[in-house]
Amino acid sequence: MTKPVNEREIVLAVLMEVTENGRHSHIVLKEVLDKYQYMEKRERSFITRVTEGTLEHLIEIDYILDQFSKVKVKKMKPVIRNLLRSAVYQLKYMDRIPDRAVCSESVRLAVKKGFSGLKGYVNGVLRNIARELDQVEYPKEPTAALSVRYSCPEWIVRMWRDQYGDEVTETMLRDFQEEKPTAVRCCLNRISPEELKIRLENEGVHVQRHPYLPYAFEISGYDYLERLESFREGLFTVQDVSSMLVGEAADPKAGDLVIDVCAAPGGKALHAAEKIFMKEKGAAAAAPGDSAAKESGSATEEDGVVPEEVGSAPGHVEARDLTEYKVDLIRENISRSGLTNISAACMDASVPDRESFGKADIVIADLPCSGLGVMGRKPELRYRASKESVESLSKLQREILSCVQNYVKPGGTLIYSTCTVTREENMDNVQWFLREYPEFTFDDIGEKLCPELKKSMTEKGCIQLLPGVHKADGFFIARFRRSVRP
Structure with a gap:
C-alpha cells in the first residue's frame, strides 16, 4: 500500500510553487514542513535537501537535461520539467539512492500526475543520464564554466569576476552550495549565552560559538526548530x-x-x-x-x-x-x-x-x-x-x-x-x-x-x-x- 502523498510528490509541489508561481523557497518549505510535522525526520530531511539542492544546482541540472533530451528544458511541460530536475539532482548528488529507484519513482510520479503517456520518455531520459552522467562535458570558457558548474547566471559571474576577480568569485559561488548550520542570536534579555548553550545541548543540539560575536551561535543536529523548548520560550532567534x-x-x-x-x-x-x-x-x-x-x-x-x-x-x-x-x-x-x-x-x-x-x-x-x-x-x-x-x-x-x-x-x-x-x-x-x-x-x-x-x-x-x-x-x-x- 502506497502513502497518499510521498516525499518526491511534495518536492515536486514545492518546486512548482517556486519555479512556476514565483514564490520564495524558504517560505514554501516552511509551510510544507509545518504541514507535515508528523513525517519522520529522514523524510522531512529528504524534502528539504532535494528541494534546496535542485534549486541550488538548477542551471547545471538544466544543462545536463538538455544534453540528453530532444525536448529542451524550456519547452517541457512544467510538471515533467520539475520532476526531471529533482530526479537529476538525486542521480548526481545523492549517492545513497540507487539510480533504478530514482528512475522508477519518477516514472510512477509522472503517471500519478496524469502524464502516463510520457512515462517512457521520463524513463528513457533518466536512464541515459544515469549511465552517462560522468561523461557530460562542461563549457570551457571561464564565465560559462563557472555559470554551469555553480548554477549562477552568466551576467552575475561576469560582474563578480570584474569586481572581485576569479578566485573570490569562485569562493563565493562554492560557498553558496555548501550546507551550513543555522545561525542564531541569544536573546540577552532572557538568558545568557552560557546558559543558552547548555540548554540547547541538553536538547540534543550541536552548538558552536560564532567567532565574530559573543552572543552568536551556529546550531545543527536538531529535528525541527519549533520542537525545541528553548526556541518556543524565545531564548534565541534565527538571524545571520x-x-x-x-x-x-x-x-x-x-x-x-x-x-x-x-x-x-x-x-x-x-x-x-x-x-x-x-x-x-x-x-x-x-x-x-x-x-x-x-x-x-x-x-x-x-x-x-x-x-x-x-x-x-x-x-x-x-x-x-x-x-x-x-x-x-x-x-x-x-x-x-x-x-x-x-x-x-x-x-x-x-x-x-x-x-x-x-x-x-x-x-x-x-x-x-x-x-x-x-x-x-x-x-x-x-x-x-x-x-x-x-x-x-x-x-x-x-x-x-x-x-x-x-x-x-x-x-x-x-x-x-x-x-x-x-x-x-x-x-x-x-x-x-x-x-x-x-x-x-x-x-x-x-x-x-x-x-x-x-x-x-x-x-x-x-x-x-x-x-x-x-x-x-x-x-x-x-x-x-x-x-x-x-
Whole structure:
C-alpha cells in the first residue's frame, strides 16, 4: 500500500510553487514542513535537501537535461520539467539512492500526475543520464564554466569576476552550495549565552560559538526548530551574524529613539530594542544605592553590554514596513521576544513622514535589494535577478535614503545596509549619498567589529562581507553621522 502523498510528490509541489508561481523557497518549505510535522525526520530531511539542492544546482541540472533530451528544458511541460530536475539532482548528488529507484519513482510520479503517456520518455531520459552522467562535458570558457558548474547566471559571474576577480568569485559561488548550520542570536534579555548553550545541548543540539560575536551561535543536529523548548520560550532567534552586525554598528544607547524603516521580519529592530533594554537595565543596576537592582543579575561588559547613565526617558524602537502582512510578522516576533520597548507600524519608507523629521537618534535603513549575498539560503533569487533589476533597486535605495535621512537628528546615526554584493547597490550608493548630503560623514565602524573583520573594511565607515571569504552571508553595512551644526 502506497502513502497518499510521498516525499518526491511534495518536492515536486514545492518546486512548482517556486519555479512556476514565483514564490520564495524558504517560505514554501516552511509551510510544507509545518504541514507535515508528523513525517519522520529522514523524510522531512529528504524534502528539504532535494528541494534546496535542485534549486541550488538548477542551471547545471538544466544543462545536463538538455544534453540528453530532444525536448529542451524550456519547452517541457512544467510538471515533467520539475520532476526531471529533482530526479537529476538525486542521480548526481545523492549517492545513497540507487539510480533504478530514482528512475522508477519518477516514472510512477509522472503517471500519478496524469502524464502516463510520457512515462517512457521520463524513463528513457533518466536512464541515459544515469549511465552517462560522468561523461557530460562542461563549457570551457571561464564565465560559462563557472555559470554551469555553480548554477549562477552568466551576467552575475561576469560582474563578480570584474569586481572581485576569479578566485573570490569562485569562493563565493562554492560557498553558496555548501550546507551550513543555522545561525542564531541569544536573546540577552532572557538568558545568557552560557546558559543558552547548555540548554540547547541538553536538547540534543550541536552548538558552536560564532567567532565574530559573543552572543552568536551556529546550531545543527536538531529535528525541527519549533520542537525545541528553548526556541518556543524565545531564548534565541534565527538571524545571520551579518544581520547582527547591523545592531553592533547602530550601537543604540539608553534612551535612544531608533527608527527601522524596512524592518520585516524584525530581527534588526528587535536586536536594537534588546540592546537598549540591556543598557538601561545595566544603568539601573549600577545606580548608587540601588542594591535590589544590583542583586538582580544585570548584564556585564563580558556579555557585550556596558552600563550607561539612565536618560530622562526610556529608549524605544519603531519598526516600520510597507504592508500589513510584513508588519504582522514583526508584531509576532515582538510578542515572542518579550520586549516592550518596541512597536511596529505600517509605513512606506519612500514617503516622507514629517512627524519623524529630526527625531531619531538612529535610523536603520536595511533596504530592498537584489539579495545576491544570501543566494545560499534563497537560491531562486539568482534566477530572478537581472541587470535591470539591480539598476532599478539602486534607484529605489537612493529614493528611500533621500527620504529617511530627514529623520536623523543632529549628531545622530544613519545605518545603510543591504544583503547583496553588487557595487551599484553598495559603494556607489554610499558615494552618491555623501555627495548629495554633505552634512553626513562616515562614522568609524571599525570599533564595532572584531579584529578579523576590521581588515575587511572598504572605507572607514563601511564593510563588505563576502560569502566564503567571511563566515557570514554576503552583506554590506555603512555608518554615517549627521553633523551637529546645520
